[in-house]
Amino acid sequence: MxxxxxxxxxFVTGATGFIGSHVVKCLLEKGWKVRALSRRKILPSxxxxxxxxxxxxxxxxxxxxxxxxxxxxxxxxxxxDYRLWAKNPAEIYMNNVTGTENVLxxxxxxxxxRVVYTSSVGALGLNRNxxxxxxxxxxxxxxxxxxxxxxxxxxxxxxxxxxxDGLSVVIVNPSTPIGxxxxxxxxxxxxxxxxxNGRMPAYVDTGLNFIHVKDVAVGHVLAYEKxxxxxxxxxxNKNMTLKEFLRLLSIITGFPEPRIKLPVNLVMLIALLxxxxxxxxxxxxxxxxxxxxxxxxFMFFDSSKAVNHLGLPQTPIEKAVKEAVAWYVSKGxxxxxxxxxxxxxxxxxx
Numbered sequence: 316m317x318x319x320x321x322x323x324x325x326f327v328t329g330a331t332g333f334i335g336s337h338v339v340k341c342l343l344e345k346g347w348k349v350r351a352l353s354r355r356k357i358l359p360s361x362x363x364x365x366x367x368x369x370x371x372x373x374x375x376x377x378x379x380x381x382x383x384x385x386x387x388x389x390x391x392x393x394x395x396d397y398r399l400w401a402k403n404p405a406e407i408y409m410n411n412v413t414g415t416e417n418v419l420x421x422x423x424x425x426x427x428x429r430v431v432y433t434s435s436v437g438a439l440g441l442n443r444n445x446x447x448x449x450x451x452x453x454x455x456x457x458x459x460x461x462x463x464x465x466x467x468x469x470x471x472x473x474x475x476x477x478x479x480d481g482l483s484v485v486i487v488n489p490s491t492p493i494g495x496x497x498x499x500x501x502x503x504x505x506x507x508x509x510x511x512n513g514r515m516p517a518y519v520d521t522g523l524n525f526i527h528v529k530d531v532a533v534g535h536v537l538a539y540e541k542x543x544x545x546x547x548x549x550x551x552n553k554n555m556t557l558k559e560f561l562r563l564l565s566i567i568t569g570f571p572e573p574r575i576k577l578p579v580n581l582v583m584l585i586a587l588l589x590x591x592x593x594x595x596x597x598x599x600x601x602x603x604x605x606x607x608x609x610x611x612x613f614m615f616f617d618s619s620k621a622v623n624h625l626g627l628p629q630t631p632i633e634k635a636v637k638e639a640v641a642w643y644v645s646k647g648x649x650x651x652x653x654x655x656x657x658x659x660x661x662x663x664x665x
Contacts (some may be wrong), residue, residue, distance in 0.1 A: 324348040326383045328374055328418060329394030331355070331362055333497045333504070334489060337532035338391055339367060343537060350383045352394065359498060374414030380421040389539050392418045393433040399502060399603040400593060404462040411466035412473060418483070419477040429483040431538045432474045436490045436524065436549060436616050437609075438467040445522070447554060447617035450488070450547045452515060460612070461605035478545040485542035487534060490551035490616055493635040494528035495642035502606060506557075507639055510564050511649045511658075515638065517575035518557050519582055522613035525560070526552040528636035529627045537625040548625060551618035553632045557610075567637055569657045582607050637661070 325342050329335035330351030342349050343366055350368045358369075372379020384390055396410035415432065422430050440454030459465040471486060478484040486516050497504035503523075509515040534550040542548060555563075558576075565572035586607040589600035621627040641661040643649055649658065 322346060322348055323387060323388040324350070325389050325391055326350045326352070326370075326387045327391045327393060328352045328380075329392070329433070330367075330369075331358060332393065332395075333398075333501055334492055334494055334500070334528060335391075335393035336362055337494070337528050338393055338535050339364060341529070341532040342391075343367070343392045347471075350387065352379065352383055361496065361498075368375060374417055375409065377417050377421055380418060380499055381425065384421055384425050384427060388428055389397055390418065390422050390427050390430045391433070391535055391539075393535070395417075395433065395435070397501060398599075399461065399463060399605040399609075400590065400599050401462065401592075402597055407462045408466045408469070411463075412469045415470040415473045419474065419482060423477060423480070423482045427482075428462055429485065429539055429642075430474075430477075431535050431542070432471075432484055432486050433484050433535070434471050434474070434488045434547075435464075435467045436488045436551065436614060437464040438471050439488055439549070439616070441612050441614065445613040445615060447524075449617040450620060460608045463605065470641065475545070483544050486547040486619075487537045487538050487542075488547065488549045489531045489534075490524035490526050490549065490614070490618070492528035493525050493632065493639050495638045496528070497639065497642075500647070504639070504643075504651060506560075507564065507636070508648055510561060510570065511568065511640065511643060512653055513570070513650075515561070515573050517577045518573050519577055519579055519607075519610050520556070520558070520559055521610040522554060522556045522615055523560070524551040524554050524614060524616040524618070525632045526550060526618075527628075527630040527632070527638075530630050534621060534625060534627045537621075537627060541625050543624075547642070548621040548627075549616050549618045550621055550627060551616045552629050554615040555612075555632070556602075563633065563636055564640075565655070566635070567640060569655055579607065579611055582610075594663050 371381040385590035431562045561572045586602045586604040589602045593600040
């Protein structure tokens with residue numbers, strides 16, 4: 316797929332999200348022409364990137380997808396409904412499964428040379444002994460915890476079906492991205508923010524695989540250039556327990572790490588109460604039950620296939636965390652009374 320003499324053109328869905336915005340920046344840095352899908356006319360200031368042609372629409376509107384894709388060399392389908400709770404869970408399946416069906420249908424109709432589909436490590440299998448899983452670890456729908464993971468698992472099956480029908484598709488499975496620009500924020504960004512704002516007195520015993528979000532973006536472009544047709548690649552880096560991650564945050568910020576380890580069953584009870592209130596109020600629970608159920612499993616992964624086959628970069632996680640913290644401080648996400656001299660200097664550096 317590399318070696319294109321003319322300037323290549325890409326269409327990116329999910330371009331206003333955390334990973335998607337970095338994919339757009341990476342493409343621009345590499346000289347691509349970029350069309351990006353957005354549901355909103357007015358975007359946050361940091362998303363106004365020179366050279367991007369914004370296409371108003373969404374993944375459930377095939378006409379807007381067609382407007383964006385015409386004449387493109389690649390579609391990067393990054394859009395996803397990443398919620399661990401929804402008043403109407405059917406929305407998650409519509410956005411993630413039907414949306415993927417629409418994107419790939421239009422790409423096949425227009426003869427797009429390649430699609431890079433952004434799945435998630437949440438759609439992959441896990442090893443019960445907590446050893447790192449890889450792309451070949453056995454998995455079934457019954458292994459999926461919650462609507463988000465189930466929807467991403469089903470969407471992967473859609474991508475595989477289109478590959479077997481003749482569309483050039485490469486699947487990438489990002490682990491847990493960290494870095495600047497997580498503006499919504501994602502559940503992991505919320506962990507960082509809660510820590511920064513002194514709202515994390517305790518933790519649970521769980522584990523995740525972390526990667527710098529910029530490496531994830533580079534991994535998408537590498538998947539276009541070097542990925543095997545129909546192949547699947549974990550975009551990850553370092554496996555860490557939540558305790559280790561919070562200790563790293565403590566070292567970087569100077570704030571004390573939480574010392575209390577809560578039993579999962581107690582957190583499960585709290586989550587059940589929060590979800591009961593959420594069903595009445597319609598507002599997302601402060602402790603989502605789906606997130607607690609996920610935390611019972613250590614999501615450790617082996618990304619050596621992407622490193623060896625694609626050349627996926629492995630930026631130190633310390634750098635990713637520092638940049639995430641500096642970005643949150645610079646954008647006013649951290650309470651003023653929590654801005655220590657150390658954080659203020661990070662704000663200046665940012």
